[in-house]
Each structure stands twice: as C-alpha cells, then as structure tokens.
Amino acid sequence: MSTTTVPNAIDAVFAQLKIKGETALIPFMTMGDPDLDTSVALVQAAEAAGAHMIELGVPYSDPLADGPVIQRASERALKNRISLTDCMTVASSARARGVKMPFILFSYFNPALQLGLERFFELLKEHGFSGVIIPDLPLEEDSETRALAEASGIHLIPLVAPTSEARVERIAANAKGFVYCVSSLGVTGVRSTFHEGIDQFLSTVRRAASVPICVGFGISSREHAERFAGQCDGVIVGSAIVRQVEEALPLLTSDNESERKQGIQQIQDFIAELKPRTSAS
Amino acid sequence: MSHAGQVPDQHGRFGPFGGKYVPETLMNALIELEEAYLKYKDDPDFLEEVRYLLKQYSGRPTPLYYAERLTQHLGGAKIYLKREDLNHTGAHKINNTIGQAVLAKRMGKKKVIAETGAGQHGVASATVAALMGLECKVFMGEEDTKRQQLNVFRMKLLGSEVIPVMSGTRTLKDACNETLRYWVSHVDDTYYILGSVTGPHPYPMMVRDFQRIIGLESREQILEAEGRLPDVVVAAVGGGSNAIGIFHPFIEDASVKLLGVEAAGRGVDTEEHAATMTKGRPGVFQGSMSYVLQDEGGQVLPAHSISAGLDYPGIGPEHAYLKDTKRAEYVPITDKEALDALSLLSRMEGIIPALESAHAIAQVLKIAPVMNKDEIIVVSLSGRGDKDVESIMSYLAAEEGTQP
Secondary structure (H helix, E strand, O other), rough: OOHHOOOOHHHHHHHHHHHOOOOOOEEEEEEOOOOOOHHHHHHHHHOOOOOEEEHHHHHHOOOOOOHHHHHHHHHHHHHOOOOOOHHHHHOOOOOHOOOOEEEEEEHHHHHHHHOOOHHHHHHHOOOOEEEEEOOOOOHHHHHHHHHHHHHHEEOOOOOOOOOOOOOOHHHHHHHOEEEEEEEEOOOOOOOOOOOOHHHHHHHHHHOOOOOOOOEEOHHHHHHHHHHOOOOEEEEEHHHHHHHHHOOOHHHHHOOHHHHHHHHHHHHHHHHHHHHOOOOOO | OOOOOOOOOOEEEEEEEEEEOHHHHHHHHHHHHHHHHHHHHHHHHHHHHHHHHHHHHHOOOOOOOEOOOHHHHHOOOEEEEHHHHHHHHEOOHHHHHHHHHHHHHHHHOOOOEEEOOOHHHHHHHHHHHHOOOOOOEEEEEEHHHHHHHHHHHHHHHHOEEEEOOOOOOOHHHHHHHHHHHHHHHHHEEEEOOOOOOOOOOOHHHHHHHHHHHHHHHEEEEEEEEHHHOOOEEEEOOOHHHHHHHHHHHHHHOOOOEEEEEEEOOOOOOOOOOOOOOHHOOOEOOEEEEEEEOOOOOOOOOOOOOOOOOOOOOOOHHHHHHHHHHOOOEEEEEEEHHHHHHHHHHHHHOOOOOOOHHHHHHHHHHHHHHHOOOOOOOEEOOOOOOOHHHHHHHHHHHHHHHHHO
C-alpha cells in the first residue's frame, strides 16, 4: 500500500532530536479529566512547555496496568461518559488550534475492539494520530492489529518489561515508532526506586531495537528524566502529571476563567520543569 | 461433536475465545506457569500428591446423592445432587486450590496471592496456604469484606492477610484487577492462585483440569447408580469453574445436555444482573476474550446478583466456546427464583445450598417436572449455604419491608 511510504511524524521528531542531542519528553494525560475542553487546553499547554509528543489516555473501567492515580482519573472521566472517539477528537481539536507535535493514543484493547479494529485505525488517521499504545495486547495477540496499523501508517508501539528477557529481542526487532521500556515491575505510578537491573535492561533493549527507545512508569521528576537521558531517546511521564491535574481540579473546574487559566498554567509549569537539561541546551 | 482434549490450542484459544491479554510484565510469568503445569500435569508424583490431598484432606470422592423427596415433589425426572458442598471448606473451590498449591510448591514459590468475591476461594486458598506453609494474601472488594465478615475472619484465622480493595466497584471484578496489579509488582517471587476458569491462558485450562474431578466422579457414580448417563447436567455459572468441572467429562457424550445457569439478579431486563451470556457480547476482559457485560463503548459494566460468587461481568472462555458451538446452553435465574429454590431444597432434603448452587437448583425446578420419570438430571451442588445465611436474612427482611 502506498500509505506505508508516508513518513510518520514520530520518526521525524526523533530524527530531529537526534541531531540536536536531545531526549524526547513525552507526557501522558487521561482524556476527559475533568472534561474534553480542558484536555485540549492541556495538550496545548504541554506543547508550550516543551513536550515533543504526547500520549492521550483513553479512560477504561478496568485499567490493569495502571496505579491508583490514573485509575482515579479514569473514573472521573468515565463519570462524564467519555468515549474512545471523544478522546480522539481531542487530537483533532488541538491540531486545529495549532499544536504541531505527534499524537499517540493510549488505550486498553477492548474499547478499540468494540469500535471495530478497522474503524479504529481509520479514525486514528482521521484525527491525526501517529501512534497507538495498547498495554494489554502482547506480541502473541497483536497480529491483526499490527497489520491494520501498518496499512494505515500508524505506529503500534510495543512495551517491553524487565521481565521480558528473551522476548525483548522478538518485540524490539519488529518495533515501529519506539520501544516503550517499562522501568520497573508494577503498575504506573510514582515510585522512589527503579528495577535494580534497569541499566542492563535498557542496554539490552538498545542493542535489540532499530528504533528509538523510551522509558516510562514511575518517571516523576527532572532528576529521573536526567537519570535516563543518556540511556534512552525519550522519557514518558504519566502519573506525576495526572496527579498535578487532580490537585488542580478546583482551579480547572472553576467557573472563573482566570482560575481555569491558572490551573492550566500550573500543569504547563510542571511539565516544563520535567524537561531534562542536556548538554546541548 | 469432537471437543475434549482439543481445546485450548497452544495459544490458549478455545475457538476465538481465550488467549493472553495481559501487560507485557506478566507474559513470562504466564509462560513459566504454563511450562510448569505441562511438566507436572502428567507426573505420577504430582498427581499422587493432589489425589492424596483431595481424598484424605478434602474428603473426596463427594457423594452423588439421589434427592428422592425433591424428585417426588416435582414429579418428573430423577434428580441427583453432586455434593461438592461436602468438601473441606464447604465448596468445590478447594479442588483447584489444592492443585495449584501443590504446583506452586513444585515451582519453588513461597508466597501466594488470590482474589475472592464471597470469600469461598479466599478461604480455600488460605486453607491450602496454611497446609503447605505458604505466605498468603487475599484481595477482596471492600464491599464484600463488609458483606462477608465471617469469611474475612476465617481467612485471618488461617493465617492469611486480607487486603480490602477500594478501587472501582469494590467487589469481585476489582478484586481480580488488584490481584493482577499486585502480581505485576511481585511477579518474581509470587504465585497467583486464580479461582475460576477465567483470566489469561493457562488458567482457564489448568483450573478446568483441576475441577474435572467433579464430572469424572459424577460420571462414574451415575453409571454405577443407574447404569446409564444422565440426560441433563446442570450447574451454576459465575466465572464457571464448577460448571466446566462437571461438564467437561460429558462433552463427548452427545446425548447429555449441558445446562449452565447464570445469575439474572433482579431480571435480565433490568440493569441489575450478572447474565453475561444472555446480555453480554464478546470482548476482552481480565486477560481473555470471552462474553462480557459491557456498554457500547467497551467499558465493563458492574454486575449484580444476590450471590456474591456469581456477581461477575465476565465468564470463562471455554463456556463462550461451548455456547457458540451450541454444545452447552446457558439460561438465567433471578435472585427471587434462587431464593425460592434454596428454601425448597432446605425443607425437602435438609440441605441448605449456597446461593450460587441455588441458581442451578432453581433451573432444575423448571425442567424436572416436564421431563419423564425415567430421565435423569445431575446437578452440581457446588457449595453449602451456611456462608449465605446472613445475606438471605437481610434480603428477606428488605423484601418484607417493601410490602405494604
């Protein structure tokens, strides 16, 4: 199919960063927490804060891979009956407001399956997504999804974990976009320590992968981001940002316009603070 | 119809159902578990240890009891009760926990975790953990810890830690999620004793194999008592472990009708039920593809049943396969019908069934009278009702309270 030759925006961003010697900052946010308009504003704020691409999280009733912070965000969003397609509209709305960075959808498998996988990829394309992460779809189950992703030019970004061992090679070899390295055993969320073999693990993935590698799960500060900056091409920050959103809810849901702006500014400042200071900058 | 022994395939697939839909962190643990299980499942020493414990510790074989008074009362088919309620700890759950604990020990694991709804699987896990000297944590929805305080105390008495789950619905569904999350964090030294034929491969296959003893014994016992196979085998279905256990050895006997009974709660036309087969559709939930109660967008819906053991929006993938291949049929029974059946069995036979099993009995009350007297029904009496006495009291009190 000719569509596969269209360059993917994720690849382009990593290529630019490589030239500049920078590490990608990839925030994650739960869509519809507290509402879709705020999500659009937060995506704009993330780009203004220096994010290079962003993961838009689809709320799910049974988020197995997530810790309490993202679980609570999902529950809040689901109370507003936010659907998978609602989440996708955040990307197209943000794009319409001038956001340039690539969008990656983060969704558990069932919502995509119920929409219909073909329709899912059509809509991802329509709304301007470049990648998708499905945390409960391991290699053994992904063949149909992978084929549809490739046909539509969207990267299906795989995860590898410190327990993946021999699987790393198989997963990384066919990876598109980047390899998402899970920093430690456990669910998403802020933690004080990483898996003890993390450095060894990252170098194993590095050797096996022909695409960039990014690290996520438990990255919550610039100190963490800088710790990994030399070993990988990007850091993903989720729960720490979602928690900031949670703490700013009184502002973000205020009737007062300037309080809402203040809430969004707080999140923007927090994301800007996360950006690793590399020697080049 | 050829079936037994052929599913699941090497990918854990029962037709389109089953599989392993879990975070990557767990994949090697599941592969390790599958390898260990395949290594031991035909190992004579392993089988002998399981057999010994089932017999000397749990009291197997359980009787297949001819319910003569109930049969006469209904005036139709002969009704036999497979008395799983007479197992140690009062339900079929221990068949599986014995098997898995022996396996965990063989795998060198010293810590085990389990999820529980009403507490039956939690108690059965805590029991075998005590027996084998394993450290055990049981995850239980906070709502359920309130509804089933006695079982919480039992588990603590047996030396297990009970962890109340505060997320989501605070019932079985979220207890399963939390157990999986804990396993993701402690996968290097912890064995997960999953309590039903649900979840990712190899659990649906392995738990089925450990529960097949129910059907194997029933088959032998009915042949001995009647010299022929039953016409119908009936069992209640939540996740579906007692049902698959009693169904499986009859699957290749085309003359035997297999009837699964799911919980209709306040009715399948209300929003308060757990009728996964009647009202659900295929989806991926808690590690496998099967029928799921879900909304249009694929969000899993909360289930309702008076029976905490059936109060679950999913069902094991092999049941989904048996439904779609039309080898088994699944029908709903309401809270009210189950309670009426519970009362009747208690008064007719002096057996108080668990609320789960009362659903199966309720279906028997519907079919037995319209069957011939020379026909035979075998029904799985999966557990005893002592644990439910409090819920029944409060349900009846509430019902009376609503009357003018």
